[in-house]
Amino acid sequence: MNTTTNPNKALWEKGDFTRIAESMRESGEALAASLGITRQAKVLDLGCGDGTTALPIARHGAEVLGVDIATNLVEAGKQRARAAGVTNLRFQEGDACDLRGLEDRSFDFVVSFFGAMFAPRPFDVAKEMVRVTRPGGRIVMGNWIPNDPTLVAQILKLSSAYAPPPPEGFVSPMTWGVETHVVERFTAAGVARERIAFARDSFTFRQPRPPAELVARFRQYYGPTMNAFEAAAKAGRAADLQRELEELFEAQNQSPSKDATHIAATFLRVSVSV
Numbered sequence: 001m002n003t004t005t006n007p008n009k010a011l012w013e014k015g016d017f018t019r020i021a022e023s024m025r026e027s028g029e030a031l032a033a034s035l036g037i038t039r040q041a042k043v044l045d046l047g048c049g050d051g052t053t054a055l056p057i058a059r060h061g062a063e064v065l066g067v068d069i070a071t072n073l074v075e076a077g078k079q080r081a082r083a084a085g086v087t088n089l090r091f092q093e094g095d096a097c098d099l100r101g102l103e104d105r106s107f108d109f110v111v112s113f114f115g116a117m118f119a120p121r122p123f124d125v126a127k128e129m130v131r132v133t134r135p136g137g138r139i140v141m142g143n144w145i146p147n148d149p150t151l152v153a154q155i156l157k158l159s160s161a162y163a164p165p166p167p168e169g170f171v172s173p174m175t176w177g178v179e180t181h182v183v184e185r186f187t188a189a190g191v192a193r194e195r196i197a198f199a200r201d202s203f204t205f206r207q208p209r210p211p212a213e214l215v216a217r218f219r220q221y222y223g224p225t226m227n228a229f230e231a232a233a234k235a236g237r238a239a240d241l242q243r244e245l246e247e248l249f250e251a252q253n254q255s256p257s258k259d260a261t262h263i264a265a266t267f268l269r270v271s272v273s274v
């Protein structure tokens with residue numbers, strides 16, 4: 001029996017990201033539609049979660065493989081594909097740092113929205129994404145941006161302020177939101193600088209319930225926030241974290257109704273032509 005715990009996997013299996021992803025479906029569909037993926041394309045969605053982008057990409061006709069490190073999310077993705085009657089979408093467990101089992105140059109598109117950025121070894125991630133993309137293919141990543149004033153960057157900033165300091169050598173996932181780091185990683189993987197492009201884009205979290213209910217979901221189901229609450233509770237500061245998050249969500253809510261949540265978050269869209 002393998003008794004070694006992979007903290008990266010444990011973080012994402014700790015909660016149930018589906019409960020957050022329910023507020024991401026509409027933007028996930030819009031993102032999928034914006035990629036210009038053709039019907040015959042072979043697509044890898046890395047860090048796919050339960051298929052927020054993988055499912056709509058498959059509905060456009062492409063043959064999609066969703067890979068995620070979390071066993072529970074791979075299972076949830078399979079169930080969603082079955083329920084939707086989509087047969088050109090498969091899910092399997094895997095680590096973005098090491099895509100063993102996936103052949104070189106085997107995908108036309110490799111996409112990763114807020115997924116591969118959370119893998120611990122970013123240079124290996126870039127190398128693996130490039131390796132499995134065929135020449136002439138494209139990699140598209142969506143990455144949250146450090147110190148950005150919008151929702152997710154602020155949740156992660158608050159969460160890390162309450163959590164214990166990370167272990168030595170830890171590379172923050174947020175570095176994927178900094179262009180110089182992204183260039184360094186993909187050029188090290190053999191991609192010429194001029195084949196890497198950046199744009200700011202926006203992703204909207206929507207739910208027909210008030211912002212405090214979305215905070216409750218993050219507290220109960222989103223690994224990084226769950227860890228932050230555990231650390232805050234030990235320091236007797238859980239109520240402070242709750243208050244700060246509720247203030248953040250209320251302040252960012254753009255819904256005209258206070259009983260609904262509609263919060264846009266900015267991300268860095270990275271396009272790499274391989």
Ligand SMILES: C[S@@+](CC[C@H](N)C(=O)[O-])C[C@H]1O[C@@H](n2cnc3c(N)ncnc32)[C@H](O)[C@@H]1O
Pocket residue numbers: 008012013017021024046047048049050051052053067068069070073094095096097112113114115116118119120
């Ligand atoms: C914020 S969620 C985003 C999920 C999905 N892309 C979406 O937009 O709904 C981050 C995802 O990355 C996955 N993940 C984290 N580290 C990973 C790794 N090393 N390899 C593969 N997936 C990983 C998590 O399990 C989780 O499903």
